[in-house]
Amino acid sequence: METLVRTYGRGLTALFIGLVGFWILLMIIVPQIRMIERAFTYEDRAGETATLALAIDRAYTEKFQLEQELSGLERAGPAVGQMPSAPSPFAPSMTMPSATPVAPAIPSLPTPGMVPSASAPSALSDEDRTARAEELRDQIATLDKEIAELEAKEDTSSGEAGMKERISLENFTSMSGLHLKIFAMTLLYALTVTICTFLISYPVAYAAAMAETRGKLTLILIGLVIPYASNELLRIFSWVMILEKNGVLNSLLDSLGLIDLAAGEGFRFVASNGAVFSVMVYAYMLFMVFPMYNTIDTLDKAQIEAARDLGGSIWKIHTRIVIPHAKPGIAVGSIITFMLSAGTIAAPEIVGRGLHPDWFSQLIYRRFFEADSWNQGSAYSLALLAACILFILINMAIFKVSVRDIAK
Amino acid sequence: MIGKDVELSGVSMIYPNGFTAVQPTDLTIRAGEFFSILGPSGCGKTTILRMISGFLNPSSGAIAIGGEPMIGIGPNHRPTALIFQSLALFPLMSVCENVAFGLEARGVAKAERRRKAEELLGLVALSGQEDKKPGELSGGQRQRVAVARALAVEPAVLLLDEPLSALDLKLRQHMRAELKAIQRKTQVTFIYITHDQGEALAMSDRVAVMNEGRIDQVATADALYNNPETPFAATFVGEQNVFSGKVVRSENGEAQVETPHGPMVGINLHRLNVGDEALVMVRPERIGIVDRGGAPAASNQLQAQLDRRDLEGALINLYLRSGSQGIHVNLHNRGEEMLALADTMTLAFRHQDAVVMRPGSMARDKA
Numbered sequence: 001m002e003t004l005v006r007t008y009g010r011g012l013t014a015l016f017i018g019l020v021g022f023w024i025l026l027m028i029i030v031p032q033i034r035m036i037e038r039a040f041t042y043e044d045r046a047g048e049t050a051t052l053a054l055a056i057d058r059a060y061t062e063k064f065q066l067e068q069e070l071s072g073l074e075r076a077g078p079a080v081g082q083m084p085s086a087p088s089p090f091a092p093s094m095t096m097p098s099a100t101p102v103a104p105a106i107p108s109l110p111t112p113g114m115v116p117s118a119s120a121p122s123a124l125s126d127e128d129r130t131a132r133a134e135e136l137r138d139q140i141a142t143l144d145k146e147i148a149e150l151e152a153k154e155d156t157s158s159g160e161a162g163m164k165e166r167i168s169l170e171n172f173t174s175m176s177g178l179h180l181k182i183f184a185m186t187l188l189y190a191l192t193v194t195i196c197t198f199l200i201s202y203p204v205a206y207a208a209a210m211a212e213t214r215g216k217l218t219l220i221l222i223g224l225v226i227p228y229a230s231n232e233l234l235r236i237f238s239w240v241m242i243l244e245k246n247g248v249l250n251s252l253l254d255s256l257g258l259i260d261l262a263a264g265e266g267f268r269f270v271a272s273n274g275a276v277f278s279v280m281v282y283a284y285m286l287f288m289v290f291p292m293y294n295t296i297d298t299l300d301k302a303q304i305e306a307a308r309d310l311g312g313s314i315w316k317i318h319t320r321i322v323i324p325h326a327k328p329g330i331a332v333g334s335i336i337t338f339m340l341s342a343g344t345i346a347a348p349e350i351v352g353r354g355l356h357p358d359w360f361s362q363l364i365y366r367r368f369f370e371a372d373s374w375n376q377g378s379a380y381s382l383a384l385l386a387a388c389i390l391f392i393l394i395n396m397a398i399f400k401v402s403v404r405d406i407a408k
Numbered sequence: 409m410i411g412k413d414v415e416l417s418g419v420s421m422i423y424p425n426g427f428t429a430v431q432p433t434d435l436t437i438r439a440g441e442f443f444s445i446l447g448p449s450g451c452g453k454t455t456i457l458r459m460i461s462g463f464l465n466p467s468s469g470a471i472a473i474g475g476e477p478m479i480g481i482g483p484n485h486r487p488t489a490l491i492f493q494s495l496a497l498f499p500l501m502s503v504c505e506n507v508a509f510g511l512e513a514r515g516v517a518k519a520e521r522r523r524k525a526e527e528l529l530g531l532v533a534l535s536g537q538e539d540k541k542p543g544e545l546s547g548g549q550r551q552r553v554a555v556a557r558a559l560a561v562e563p564a565v566l567l568l569d570e571p572l573s574a575l576d577l578k579l580r581q582h583m584r585a586e587l588k589a590i591q592r593k594t595q596v597t598f599i600y601i602t603h604d605q606g607e608a609l610a611m612s613d614r615v616a617v618m619n620e621g622r623i624d625q626v627a628t629a630d631a632l633y634n635n636p637e638t639p640f641a642a643t644f645v646g647e648q649n650v651f652s653g654k655v656v657r658s659e660n661g662e663a664q665v666e667t668p669h670g671p672m673v674g675i676n677l678h679r680l681n682v683g684d685e686a687l688v689m690v691r692p693e694r695i696g697i698v699d700r701g702g703a704p705a706a707s708n709q710l711q712a713q714l715d716r717r718d719l720e721g722a723l724i725n726l727y728l729r730s731g732s733q734g735i736h737v738n739l740h741n742r743g744e745e746m747l748a749l750a751d752t753m754t755l756a757f758r759h760q761d762a763v764v765m766r767p768g769s770m771a772r773d774k775a
């Protein structure tokens with residue numbers, strides 16, 4: 001801090017710190033807090049308040065319909081009501097259309113007195129109409145009273161938009177058995193992807209670290225980086241092209257004579273978990289290879305030679321010497337890979353094509369944008385985040401590395 | 409544990425970049441011997457050792473250990489154990505695990521491993537340090553862990569690549585004695601690499617002097633010091649005063665060489681003929697002071713001016729000059745008489761203490 005002030009002066013330092021603070025606030029703290037807040041706010045869609053709101057809605061609708069009918073009656077005969085007017089032949093046809101759209105919205109709504117009124121108001125006699133109008137006015141008055149009561153009740157129980165919001169864990173606890181299963185399976189999938197990525201990346205990272213010449217190393221690293229020059233979606237789509245029923249892989253099998261594409265044979269590789277896993281392993285390999293490469297590279301090669309000289313098998317050399325040394329790199333790589341795969345949506349969506357079991361990220365997406373339940377979506381996201389953090393902690397405990405080791 | 413012999417026949421090493429690190433070499437190391445390879449940095453010592461241990465394949469020639477050809481046999485299947493220049497202890501394992509690693513690799517049960525490791529740590533005087541990490545040990549202790557770790561696999565040949573180079577002088581001297589004692593106790597063949605002549609002379613049964621990928625001479629320490637066979641061996645091991653000139657007479661195994669400092673007679677080691685270029689070599693401790701002043705009377709005498717006099721306790725080093733040539737004389741400290749040294753004095757040495765050699769490469773900067 002002091003060195004900053006000394007090198008950049010007070011004004012510039014203040015600007016730096018201000019910008020950094022603003023950045024942290026805007027990009028990290030506020031969104032997180034908002035998400036957490038939403039996650040713990042429960043929108044009660046079936047509770048008492050909601051019923052109340054629904055009842056009020058219904059009462060209003062009913063009242064509206066009654067008023068419509070009444071005004072229809074008033075127009076039909078001048079004798080009706082306090083301000084008689086000439087009966088209009090258009091009245092019924094004008095009132096009905098405006099009333100009908102409301103009805104379908106609440107099909108269960110009982111509409112007393114509506115059916116007879118709709119049949120033929122103009123066919124009634126003046127006396128009948130007057131009597132009907134009186135009846136309607138009475139009903140409206142009762143409804144008004146009812147509404148006032150309901151609204152008073154609502155005001156006391158909660159303020160807002162008819163839906164009760166309260167701080168609770170219900171967004172989490174209301175997770176259905178199916179969703180919970182998807183959640184657990186996603187963590188399992190992510191773990192599988194992480195392990196597969198590790199198994200494939202380890203030899204690559206080891207080879208890169210042991211490369212004797214600069215040229216070899218450059219070749220390996222370029223080979224790793226080049227696929228990442230293209231967009232993630234493109235990468236995934238290219239895999240879809242390979243794995244498709246009419247894709248590259250099946251054509252290859254066909255040309256090898258193992259299957260006959262023309263006869264409709266061929267495997268549907270896409271839309272299986274295996275396909276999703278392969279694509280993700282491919283997509284995240286780099287994030288595993290680099291941290292591992294960095295740590296293995298610092299291993300004194302003489303240690304490997306010493307182990308070999310003492311009769312260590314390949315397995316022993318790796319399990320006892322290389323992997324223990326590479327632990328921080330493996331930890332970092334697995335954390336990144338796990339978080340990426342647990343949170344990904346592109347690969348399961350595109351490669352899975354909805355035909356394979358859902359991933360939790362897809363579920364969250366649907367909570368947000370299809371079920372329109374942002375609060376529950378937030379809760380689910382938070383649950384995923386918590387699971388990831390738990391994974392990091394477990395990971396660090398297993399690998400016995402501290403945050404400081406990882407930072408190295 | 410019992411040692412085996414190592415035989416190199418026509419072994420050479422040319423690295424992929426075309427650099428010849430080891431010229432075709434024949435070398436026999438006897439079973440149970442403490443054998444040193446002594447040479448300056450970059451002369452190919454490590455290369456030879458790595459070929460014996462199996463990490464490098466010779467470009468030509470064959471290596472046999474205990475009579476068995478070693479071509480195509482990996483380092484893990486050779487009866488050798490290598491102690492690396494950097495020691496290469498496993499930093500994440502305890503001392504005990506380090507020592508037991510070779511046994512672990514061989515599938516020895518845990519309790520047995522522990523017992524064996526403790527026994528070996530006892531041998532290298534490290535009992536009670538089993539559960540420390542290598543990082544928690546001193547340099548000398550680490551060194552001994554490396555020895556114990558290598559001995560754990562019961563090698564017939566132990567290869568040591570300058571294992572003491574990282575230690576300070578006192579510790580180095582102490583470890584020399586310990587290594588020698590361990591070698592005596594175990595009877596394992598030790599092939600010890602060093603660029604420190606003191607180390608090689610003090611410990612070895614035999615020493616090979618190596619220079620620029622070639623082995624100049626293989627001899628016992630005494631023979632090497634007293635009867636060096638090449639200018640390099642002569643100058644790399646111990647100190648030498650070197651005078652160059654031309655042979656003017658050769659008889660009875662002696663040669664007379666005319667030098668800028670007068671005629672000198674010495675053993676004609678390389679059987680030089682009259683007219684040949686020659687080097688006369690005399691050790692500093694074989695030169696004496698004849699009188700204090702006066703002209704040289706006969707051969708093997710020269711006049712020199714005293715530059716500097718360093719007292720080293722039992723010895724006194726005199727650094728003199730004759731013309732442009734520096735001369736080093738090493739005298740026993742005999743008390744009073746050493747105090748009154750004149751500025752100019754006549755030095756002399758016996759014929760049998762001087763060696764006449766054919767000129768060749770010499771050691772320049774010794775450690």
Ligand SMILES: Nc1ncnc2c1ncn2[C@@H]1O[C@H](COP(=O)(O)OP(=O)(O)OP(=O)(O)O)[C@@H](O)[C@H]1O
Pocket residue numbers: 423424425427428429447448449450451452453454455456603
């Ligand atoms: N992999 C290699 N490729 C090419 N040349 C090499 C290689 N390794 C060593 N050399 C060269 O071979 C020569 C001998 O190397 P070596 O390591 O055997 O020396 P050394 O005698 O052990 O030296 P030091 O005492 O410094 O350890 C050196 O000149 C070195 O530059």
Ligand SMILES: [Mg+2]
Pocket residue numbers: 453454455493569
């Ligand atoms: Mg070396």
